[in-house]
Amino acid sequence: MTLAKEKTVVDIVRADFPILKEKVNGKPLVYLDNAATSQKPLQVINSLQDYYQEYNSNVHRGAHCLSGKATDAYEGARDRVAKFVNASSRQEIVYTRNATEAINLVAYSWAMNNLQPGDEIIFSVMEHHSNIVPWHFVAQKTGAVLKHVELTSEETFDLDQFKQLLSDKTKLVSVVHVSNTLGCINPVKEICHLAHQQGAKVLIDACQSVPHMPVDVQDMDCDWLVASGHKMCAPSGIGFLYGKQEILQEMPPFLGGGEMIADVYLDHSTYGELPHKFEAGTPAIGEAIALGAAVDYLTTIGMDKIHAYEAELTAYLFQELGKIPQIRIYGPKPDANGEGRAALAAFTAGQIHANDLSTFLDEYGVAIRSGHHCTQPLHRHLDIPATARASLSFYNTREEIDVFVKALKETIEFFSGFLG
Template sequence: MTLIQTKPLAAKVRADFPILHQQIHDKPLVYLDNAATSQKPIAVLDALRYYYEHDNANVHRGVHTLSSRATDAYEGARDKVAAFVNAASRQEIVYTRNATEAINLVAYAWGNANVKQGDEIILSVMEHHSNLIPWQMLAQRTGAVLKFVELTETEEFDLEHFKSLLSDRTKLVSVVHVSNTLGCINPAKEICTIAHQYGAKVLIDACQSVPHMAIDVQAMDCDWLVASGHKMCAPTGIGFLYGKLSLLRSMPPFLGGGEMIADVFLDHATYADLPHKFEAGTPAIAEAIALGAAVDYLSAIGMDAIHAYEEELTGYLFQQLQQIPELRLYGPKPNVDGSGRAALAAFTAGDVHPHDLSTILDQAGVAIRAGHHCTQPLHRHVGAQSTARASLYFYNTSEEIDVFIGALKEAIEFFGTIFS
């Protein structure tokens, strides 16, 4: 498999990421931990610096020039995010610290008021802890019942099992769009359509899809969608919640304090209109502005171009990994052209502990992730205590995959000698 068509994209963007051009243990850095967090382009770093050097002021409350400029940039970034996921209104985009906070917002503000004893919440066995713990806590508060969609033989979302779990008692379906461990791309639009037939609401965890493919929340018809900025070239500490306008209007505030109010009296208060009702306190202003810069950067490249590039990289990655007999790869295999799954690979190598593999690879300058990837129940389900994971982004190259594969083979050989 060749990457003739896709090499120019990586070559074009790599200069935009200063962190990639360094030595680790005297070896060129090969960063393959993008599912955990992405690197940041100069345009995003410049946006952060420009705000603090030129516009640093609190938003909304001030009428002086710095505050006006900061507010314009902060709210302008909201417009960019809304367009990026094709929200029907800018009021449907709520800034949060991260996707975890966004899910908790829904679990408390909507869940406490709408989920009762005996109601059912459908998740899947592949959920990230952030899309599991808040619903466990809601079930403990309300007496609701959690149900879990199993995996198919190819370790994908079992749509038929999902259908069998639905009933008139189903209140909510909350599932990941792309698994950060299995790499499977779940049929979000079909899940929403089926769940809505039973009157259930649907939340989509899109942390691993928004950075890698075009997302249209109106076409998907999800009720809520969450994402984290740090996985899509933006800083840490900023994420967003998309919610249908009517739903957000019906939900009470999540946190109380400044910014989220209209009028305050000693014994009661009225609340601001959307989205500010859910944004209590001084927000992450610089981070939100930089999120807007990240959206600009990704949009200029084109999400379809990014997705196509990553599909070819995925095909090449799996072609090389499948030639190593010691590996057990998790999740579905990609199609011949690399499509059909995300640009990541979780694997084990016999008796070699993933942390040991990661340590040896780091000595070769290769950064991968090792552990349970915040999916402990999934790891138990597939019979693995932990896995190693290599995850790609649009600035990675086939040459970096070659370096990774070479270092991985050497590591497996080294441990094989020890264990023999």
């Protein structure tokens, strides 16, 4: 008698993701591009479909049944997001299209109205373009000065340099929680504490942390935090801004139109309460409801369990990549348990261009990312044109890492014949 193999959490979870059964170039899909966007479980897909099939209607102010049901689901999702990041109030969660829009909301509503010539904004060399370009706009309009934190020898956030940059001129610190290229986990709680001692506000880009580990905005004590739904098992076109209630209260609306008003007259308007004063126009209703479903899904699994399993995968990924002499991985190394960095590896392979690696790996059914990952300043700092990036999620397996590493070895061997 053969005993049936007991299913692990990942075995059960994988069944929720229909796309993982797809084939690419005749090979089973190995999806290792999760830092760019995550795949979606049936629970999220079905929630979006249910909205459009069963109660599609605009939210707020509708007196009929469908509008009431849509409003309840839409606002219920906000409650779930608030609980997920431990906001002190649902009013502290503003729906946006994505994290980029959330950062721009802070840039245009708060920074443009509060910064003066000579005030300083600090970010880091590892930031995503979405956490750099809006501050260019602010500096050009206000005369604020931009300063950046560089890397330690371990290619992590240089906290000592950050302390030196801080002064009473510092008005805003905007940094990533987890680098989408280096994989380093920045000391955001300490960053917030140090910045607040100087009277500065802090914005945290949590796109690469919220889907992979517990995030507590009250414990972190950030002033704002942003995330994108499409990286956390939700659809694209939806994200959120967390902001401390007293700060959001003082910020003027970002966009004008319907939904964000209290009363409109021919010569002036009054604005709605939080968070609605920042949500002009018909929102992404189905996407917001599906974001709530994604939060429910992640919560049911448990963020501690997700983080622990991804740490195991990280340890194995680095162990196997370490067997390939041509590979150079950027960012800090994980410890023996895979802790100390995110579940991704951005790497180069000698003279082989990252785009060529990605193209050839696709022939094996392996999906990775190549290029600068919207971190051009970081790649210039590292003096490399591009990196290849394999990024993991809780639905990936060791077997998929084996397929990836085998395909990578064969690809490097193929190119070695041409490059010598």
